[in-house]
Amino acid sequence: MLAGRLEGNGSFFVREVETPVPGPGELLVRIEAAGICGTDRHLFRGEFPSRPPVTLGHEFSGIVEATGAGVTRFRAGMRVTGDPNIACGGCAQCRRGRVNLCENLVAIGIHRDGGFAEHVTVPENQAYELPLSLPPERGAFCEPLACCLHAVDKAEIRAGASVVVLGGGVIGMLTVQLARLAGAGSVILATRQAVRRSLAEEIGATGSFDPAAQDIVPGIAGPDGLLPGGADIVFECAGVAETVRQAPKLARSGGTVVLLGVLPQGETVEIEPFDLLFREVKLLTSFLNPFVHGRAAALIASGAIEVDRLVSRCIGLADLPDAIANPPRPGEIKVLVMPGLA
Ligand code: NAP
Secondary structure (H helix, E strand, O other), rough: EEEEEEEEEEEEEEEEEOOOOOOOOEEEEEEEEEEOOOHHHHHOOOOOOOOOOOOOOOEEEEEEEEEOOOOOOOOOOOOEEEEEEOOOOOOHHHOOOOOHHOOOOOEOOOEEEEOHHHHHEEEHHEEEEOOOOOOOHHHHHHHHHHHHHHHHOOOOOOOOOOEEEEOOHOOOOOOOOHHHHHOOOOOEEEOOOOHHHHHHHHHHEEEEEEOOOOOOOHHEEEHOOOOOEEEEEEEEEEOOOOEEEEEEEEEEEEEEEEEOOOOOOOOOOOOOOOHHOOOEEEEEOOOOOOOOOOOOOHHHHHOOOHHHHHEEEEEEEEHHHHHHOOOOOOOOOEEEOOOOOO
16 A cells, blocks of 8 residues: 655655554554644654654544454444544553553554555554544544644633634634634634634634734733733644743733643743732643543534635645645645545
8 A cells, every 4th residue: 555654854755565454453444534734744854753664644534444353343334533642551641541641652643654544553442433424534633623622621611701712723723613612702813814814703713813913912912902801711822932922911810821832842932920920820731632532523523613614735645745845835724635536
């Protein structure tokens, strides 16, 4: 079969490899769609540790073609999405229930072969069923949605809460929608590209803000801002120092900031502890998707989350090396790899 292989830093090729055979407790899945994530580009550049040679692709879904010995919950012909993060279950963090912090975490598409291929093997315990009636592209959104769901759960949004989301990539767009579903009364998305601000307002944001046009702190939290005094909850979904710095200043006294964005390791950001303390701003971080992939799959299956409009392009495996090696095109939100395409 064909697979997109990371073979070392800056070295990514699509080549013929053996079709994998499902081991005991594993499913052989024919990939229908796999999303390209910023992490794949970090892996390509060697900015995140991985285990090359390895097939990348950790956001994927497809059809079960075969099952290994002992599989009981799935059979050939079912559509599934895979939670890529495999926790060991035995380390101190797993035994505390913090599986996203597992000391021996193995991720499909990072440490073992993933979904940028015609087939992938997935442990049965990592798979969740999706309806066959679902358009195949949508299944690839379960993994990023699960990461946003963990963040929204941590924020403990109450009905009517005010929310600011910084960054209008796929993570920001999904967080906007989850915040509304969780009961937020107002959700403002701040992102520089106008096309993204309009899209966000069409899919659930109650307003948007252009941080390039005016200073965001007075523009949102100032006395004449969109949310005078600040928001109950601020989600940082841009992954840049500027928005991390801004986030606490956009939260109201007693409000909550949730950091999702990934900054390069070693990069630091100045935060004013006095301001955090005297306004009792809660600063939280959200990493991966512990115990929420099933709920994300259910949300995708229900159609409650708009994902079709987040798909910028669908490409075949042949175009994958170019897409991985280059930054996203202007305006692009999510590129899907569909091995079935020529
Ligand atoms: P993305 O496509 O890069 O989207 C982030 C967007 O933020 C950019 O496209 C940009 O859009 C906007 N932005 C940049 N500077 C900004 C500023 N100063 N103010 C407001 N918006 C700004 O990334 P993504 O895929 O949505 O992911 C977002 C972040 O989450 C990344 O750092 C990613 O690594 C991380 N992530 C974390 C988890 C987790 O578990 N915590 C999971 C998945 C991803 P404009 O050009 O429109 O401004």
